[in-house]
Amino acid sequence: MSSQRLRQWINNHTWKTLLGEGKPKLLDLSGKGARRWQPYQAYSCLYYDAKLRPIITSAYIEYREGIHDNEPISLFAFRNRELRTMLEKETSEVKAEVAELCEKSVTMKEEAEVEALLSEHLSELEVKEALRKKSVL
Numbered sequence: 001m002s003s004q005r006l007r008q009w010i011n012n013h014t015w016k017t018l019l020g021e022g023k024p025k026l027l028d029l030s031g032k033g034a035r036r037w038q039p040y041q042a043y044s045c046l047y048y049d050a051k052l053r054p055i056i057t058s059a060y061i062e063y064r065e066g067i068h069d070n071e072p073i074s075l076f077a078f079r080n081r082e083l084r085t086m087l088e089k090e091t092s093e094v095k096a097e098v099a100e101l102c103e104k105s106v107t108m109k110e111e112a113e114v115e116a117l118l119s120e121h122l123s124e125l126e127v128k129e130a131l132r133k134k135s136v137l
Contacts, residue, residue: 040083042101
């Protein structure tokens with residue numbers, strides 16, 4: 001490895017990697033702690049299977065039927081937007097429960113694994129089972 005390339009690697013501000021759609025991202029070797037969930041993510045974790053899935057699914061179907069000329073947004077983007085809106089309208093007890101869950105840290109690796117599995121259109125139960133199997137191995 002050349003000395004300049006080694007300096008770039010050590011500096012970590014010029015060494016790039018590619019993510020998903022070919023967008024360069026700087027490597028983060030800063031040692032920062034695990035990220036916390038956004039409130040809408042914690043809300044989804046707590047209530048999506050129990051009460052939110054049918055509401056969001058039917059709203060997405062109505063949304064898709066109403067789109068004629070424009071390209072519709074993905075279910076993933078629609079769900080996240082709806083979760084934010086629905087959380088704003090929730091009771092203070094639910095918001096407190098969500099805030100409590102947000103205080104717990106989730107590692108970036110865990111979050112990336114969950115998002116990748118959810119983007120493959122698996123149910124959350126299938127995602128949990130896949131993560132459980134992975135942790136056993």
